[in-house]
Amino acid sequence: MLDLILKNGLVCDPANSIQSILNVGIRNGRIACLTSESFPAAAEIDCAGHIVSPGFVDAHSHEDDLRAGHIEADITLRALRQGVTTLVAGNCGDAPRDLPAYCAAYDGKQPVNMALLAGHTTIRRLCGARNKYAPVDEATLAAMCETLERQLTEGAKGLSMGIRYEPGMTLGEMCAMAAVVKRFGGVLAAHVRGDAFEIYDAIEEFLEIGRRTGVRLQISHIGSMAAYGQMAEVLSYVDRRAAAEGLDVRIDCYPYDAFCTSIGATTYDDGFLDRYHDVTRIELTDGEYKGFIPNMEVFEKARREHPEYLTIAHVMNGAEVDMALTHPRTMLGSDGVLLNGAGHPRAAGAFARFLAQYVFERKLLSLNEGIAKTTCEAATRFGLDRGTLGIGRAADVTVFDPKRLKDKATFAEPALPPEGVRLVLLGGVIALQDGEVLRTDLGKIL
Ligand SMILES: [Zn+2]
Incomplete structure (x- = not known):
């Protein structure tokens, strides 16, 4: 029975x-x-x-923080409500510091399953590197590789890098860490070093890590990196280099034309308007400056006083996001991130939006393609026993x-x-x- x-x-x-x-x-x-x-x-x-x-598998998300032994179900609950049953979290260099402690607080207390990547920036801090603009010395790097090795043993599925957020990371440092990931057969995911016109060098740098170490690569949220006039060229460049050099590269993307990051992030260091052009298209989600930024004075004041506040930057080109999401290398990743329950709608809407618009309304993808991008492709990539309704597999199922x-x-x-x-x-x-x-x-x- x-x-x-x-x-x-x-x-x-x-x-x-x-x-x-x-x-x-x-x-x-x-x-x-x-x-x-x-x-x-x-x-x-x-x-x-x-x-x-199959229950949806989110190829790129973030996790709710562990505070005093407890994890508030915020991102995870929004995931469940849109049919996501597994999140790949620990992205953009930022992951739990203590995996066993995070697991202990998580298992049997949270709404959905989670696979975690180790975080490069998190490990940098654990090993004493405080300055995001400075390279690390040899002893620190050795300690970082050891910490990474321990976290991969503890179950991390790979490593994420937030190169944009930690400009002091050198190619040598990244390759040393990537070589450890390669030994464990994991994935190296990166929010690469630059966006808009900086994306070409940033992608080339990331591919070079794959070239030198043979590690499997995942380019994070490409929409927010290249949907400023560069997408077609970037996708075709990745295709050409991967084919010519045998590089194993996948991509994730969310279906919105606005990105979200904290106002204190290096994304907004000097010169950011050369890339996004218009400060009045940036919106703050929290605090006394909530709403669209009227001018640079307010932007700078908010950045000084509340670097943790989240911004939504309505600066991307939607047609280029479509191009990314319909590309065969791309999987759906919500990039869900929240602060005090506020943030970008992608944490609560990305999966429904993607299937509704790309498959059923605009018919840019077949049902099979849309479901593959939201289930088995990410599960396979990260080695998870999920993403399929095969006989004997875990019964994570979404009906819509x-x-x-x-x-x-x-x-x-x-x-x-x-x-x-x-x-x-x-x-x-x-x-x-x-x-x-x-x-x-x-x-x-x-
Ligand atoms: Zn990111």
Whole structure:
């Protein structure tokens, strides 16, 4: 007898080339059968008119902080509400300092699963490097490599770098760390050194790390790096170099034409208006300066007084974001990040927005392509036992109504959950049904 059967939905499982009306049987937390027959089950849910997908896997996200032994479910809860069952977090160089402590506070207490990367900047700080603009000495680098090795042993799936945020990182330092990642078979993800017209050198530097070490590369949130007139050239350059040199490169991107980062970040160091042109298109999400920045004086004052405040910069070209998201190398990554519950709508809306717009409304991608970019591609890349409805696999499942699926989160109200997500299962247990969150404790660190 099955524990649960999801009947009559359009099952879409790109990893197994399945796209047909089937019943999905679940037993002991795993997929037991995909069948056109009906088997007895303790519970059944009719999914007619709905798409039954593997739970979405977010290729690039951030994690809620561990504070005093506790993790507030903020990013993770917004993920669950849009059908994401696994987040790849620890991105842009910033990850938990103590993986075992983070796992202990996470397992069985959070709404979705998480895979973590080690963070280059986090490890730099742990090993005593305080100055983001300065290179590290040999002894510090040796300690960093040792720390990274320990974190990879503790379960990190690779390493993230926030090169933009830590300009003192040299090619030598990055290659030494990348070589450790390569030994463990992990992924090296990077928010590269520059954006807009700086992107060409930044991509070349990142590819050079792959060339020298053979590590698998992941270019983070390419929309916010190259959607200023450079995207076509960058994508074709990556394709050409990867083909010619055997480099293993993937990309992630979120479906918005505005980026989000703290106002104190190096992104806004001297000369940033050469790249983004107009300070009045930058919006603060928090505090007394909340809203669009009227002029440079206010920008500089806010940056001095509250470097931690998040900004939304409405400066990217949407057609270039489309180009990135429809490219075969690209997977969906929300880049969800929040401060005091405020931030960019991508944390609550990226997945619904991507599928609704790119697959169902504008038909830029097939259903199979859209679901692959939101499930198996990231799972495969990061070595996770998720992203497919194969028999015997963990029953993380998302059921949605393709006619109703729509993101509701906006820049004014970034926390609103999407419409159209009918059912989310983690390990065969119902976490969300008809918009109502039933369980928030099913997640674990993968
Ligand atoms: Zn980043």
